[in-house]
Amino acid sequence: MNKAIQKHPDYKKYVIDSKLQYFKPHASKIEKTFAEEISSSLNRESKFIVPKFFYDKKGSDLFEKICTLPEYYPTRTEIAILKKLKTELPSFIDDSFRLVELGSGASVKTRLLLDIFTQMQQTTEYFPIDISEILAESSEQLLQDYDNLRITGIIDTYEGGLEFLKNYDDKNNLILFLGSSFGNFSPTDGKIFLEKINSTMKSGDLFLIGLDLVKDSQILESAYNDKQGITAEFNLNVLSRINDELDADFNLDNFSHYSIYNKEDQRIEMYLKSLVNQSVVISKSGLLLNLEKNELIHTEHSHKFTLDQIKTLFTSTGFKINHTWLDEKTNFSLTLVSKN
Numbered sequence: 001m002n003k004a005i006q007k008h009p010d011y012k013k014y015v016i017d018s019k020l021q022y023f024k025p026h027a028s029k030i031e032k033t034f035a036e037e038i039s040s041s042l043n044r045e046s047k048f049i050v051p052k053f054f055y056d057k058k059g060s061d062l063f064e065k066i067c068t069l070p071e072y073y074p075t076r077t078e079i080a081i082l083k084k085l086k087t088e089l090p091s092f093i094d095d096s097f098r099l100v101e102l103g104s105g106a107s108v109k110t111r112l113l114l115d116i117f118t119q120m121q122q123t124t125e126y127f128p129i130d131i132s133e134i135l136a137e138s139s140e141q142l143l144q145d146y147d148n149l150r151i152t153g154i155i156d157t158y159e160g161g162l163e164f165l166k167n168y169d170d171k172n173n174l175i176l177f178l179g180s181s182f183g184n185f186s187p188t189d190g191k192i193f194l195e196k197i198n199s200t201m202k203s204g205d206l207f208l209i210g211l212d213l214v215k216d217s218q219i220l221e222s223a224y225n226d227k228q229g230i231t232a233e234f235n236l237n238v239l240s241r242i243n244d245e246l247d248a249d250f251n252l253d254n255f256s257h258y259s260i261y262n263k264e265d266q267r268i269e270m271y272l273k274s275l276v277n278q279s280v281v282i283s284k285s286g287l288l289l290n291l292e293k294n295e296l297i298h299t300e301h302s303h304k305f306t307l308d309q310i311k312t313l314f315t316s317t318g319f320k321i322n323h324t325w326l327d328e329k330t331n332f333s334l335t336l337v338s339k340n
């Protein structure tokens with residue numbers, strides 16, 4: 001048994017075949033954490049639900065739909081930038097690297113990196129880390145398309161996955177964090193998170209992060225409030241999930257999706273708005289939730305950055321910037337950093 005598993009007895013190991021294994025915390029622990037976090041975040045004056053809870057099976061599927069929407073520029077823009085890496089990334093890595101990905105989701109963009117890795121290496125190791133069960137499904141799909149791929153998945157939080165990775169072995173890691181998911185952190189938590197990544201990394205490791213850039217408010221607001229209502233469905237789905245998994249009685253007709261760009265704080269703010277005065281029971285969290293008409297439950301922040309802020313963010317958290325790639329319209333950025 002390797003060191004990482006000895007250190008993490010809370011994980012159950014699933015070996016699917018010689019190419020795929022994954023680790024997952026025990027089901028009772030997952031449910032307990034969900035119930036406790038919901039109880040604490042809704043039992044206060046400014047109510048919130050953290051965005052990691054969006055991603056049950058339906059939430060992950062809805063997110064994939066969002067990625068294809070005409071208004072949702074981040075996915076196609078980041079893909080366009082990733083395509084440039086085919087010729088440029090090989091000068092930063094050699095064939096000793098493993099690919100690790102935080103919030104891998106459907107691993108669609110990952111394929112652009114796997115194309116590079118699997119061509120450079122006899123066997124490529126990929127460690128996706130994602131809180132969603134979608135990880136298992138997307139890993140199986142990847143294995144159908146890449147013969148020389150071996151996958152060790154960690155179905156857990158980013159922090160759990162990083163702890164798992166820390167001291168795992170001496171192999172160099174390229175850690176990916178795409179989709180501007182980093183923008184969900186508050187500025188303070190984001191810095192703490194980058195310091196955590198930095199302390200997980202060995203001196204030869206690399207970190208490649210996709211960050212969304214500040215732009216016109218209208219472009220931003222329509223990206224998070226699409227005409228087809230898929231983002232609204234995604235936002236409301238978290239209440240269905242709480243109903244299903246925590247025995248709650250949210251009536252989804254009594255809520256609406258609300259999102260707005262806060263220019264001063266450079267972030268999209270996403271909420272669920274209560275349309276009536278109402279009470280909701282969340283049995284497994286032991287909570288009777290009273291909501292007033294127009295009261296907001298905060299569900300997501302998506303921070304946007306300037307290039308100067310990105311520079312400061314990394315230099316102040318112990319990194320040096322190796323390279324930044326941008327799209328033609330400077331809508332999105334990909335930054336490669338290493339430990340300073």
Ligand SMILES: C[S@@+](CC[C@H](N)C(=O)[O-])C[C@H]1O[C@@H](n2cnc3c(N)ncnc32)[C@H](O)[C@@H]1O
Pocket residue numbers: 051052055060063067075102103104105106107109129130131132156157158159178179180181
């Ligand atoms: C915005 S999606 C991005 C997916 C993909 N990387 C992309 O760029 O299209 C965020 C992904 O991270 C996962 N996720 C969100 N919060 C997480 C957390 N705290 N820990 C682990 N995974 C998380 C979700 O399940 C989802 O697959």
